[in-house]
Amino acid sequence: MPIYFTALLVTIAVEYLVYLAMLRQKPFQLLTYSIIINCLTQPLAYYVYFYLIPAGLTNNSLNLYFIIVEILVFLIESFLLQLLLRVIYTKALLISFIANIITALLSFVL
Secondary structure, eight states: OHHHHHHHHHHHHHHHHHHHHHHOSOHHHHHHHHHHHHHHHHHHHHHIIIIISOGGGGOSSSOHHHHHHHHHHHHHHHHHHHHHHTOOHHHHHHHHHHHHHHHHHHHHHO
8 A cells, every 4th residue: 555655646746747837826726736636536546447447457567447547537637627727628638648648657667
């Protein structure tokens, strides 16, 4: 379980930096949104990937199930970003895409 919390903290930090770089406004508010969004989506992604998908199907790092879960997280987060940041949906999609592609790639390194 410690790896889960480390992954959560890294995700919050990285996605916060993406939000800050792309929006350049209200740093504390963006940090709060990163915490809220990732505390909602990461447990959901973790549960789906590790408990709902049969164990033998998730044995390699990059597989169809990983991609499906990441796409679902990306879409959910883009909706939440639009709602919280009050930006147009295409901007929320872009922010979410960049944040999630970086954290997904980091999951292979860390």
